[in-house]
Amino acid sequence: MIGTFANCSGGKTLWNTALSGEENYEGMVKDWSPPQNPMDITHYGWIVEIDPLDPKSTPKKHTALGRFAHENAAMTIGRSGRVVVYSGDDSNDQCVYKFVSDGTFKRDAGKQNSQLLEKGTLYVADFGSGKWVPLDIEKTPALQEKFSSQAEVLFNTRDAAKLAKGTPMDRPELPK
Structure with missing residues (x-):
């Protein structure tokens, strides 16, 4: 992992690690272009998992949850036993997302459940139809x-x- 940046609200996982959203990173640096800045903007905008109880652990970016200005990461277990993570994009005119893991949560697997955030389906909310649309190139022809x-x-x-x-x-995140 090449650092984490512009961290904001996140959430607690079912296996007691922390998720942090890299939010609004674009405006945090005046000039992202090399050589003025060695940081690469493409490395930011992800959900990062951190184990605050294990100082030797390595933070992990979960790219399956998409890249945007993550505001929060609310996790639960769906009726199917799969892990579900909800997150909003904290920028104007952006969307609300849901990630559903391919595999099922196993309480006795502890932190190995983190792998569930590596494979699954990311959805975007269509509140007009009341449906979650898969952001899956195979399932959504557009x-x-x-x-x-x-x-x-x-x-x-x-x-x-x-x-x-x-x-x-x-x-x-902002009430009106």
Whole structure:
């Protein structure tokens, strides 16, 4: 991992580690271009998992949860036993997301459950239809018009959400 930056609200995992959202990182640095800045903007905008009880642990970025200005990461177990993580994009006219793991949570697996955040489906909320639209290049044909791989979809989550007709929100964390 190449550091973590612009961390904001996150959440607690079911296996007692912490998730932190890299939020609004774009505006934190005046000039992202090399050689003025050795930091690479593409390394930021992810959910980062940290084990605050193990100083020898290595933080992990969970790219399957998409790249955007993550505000919070609320985790639960779905009826199917899969891990579900909800997160909002803390920028104007952006969306609300849900990640559902492929595998199921096993209480006795402890921190090994972290692997559940590596494979699954990221969805964007379409509040007009009341549905969650998969940001999956195989399941949502509109994504195939702009992206050639699932990695591109996750890296460009905001663009993918717009193509999938996700409902734009006014910064989900801010009450009006």
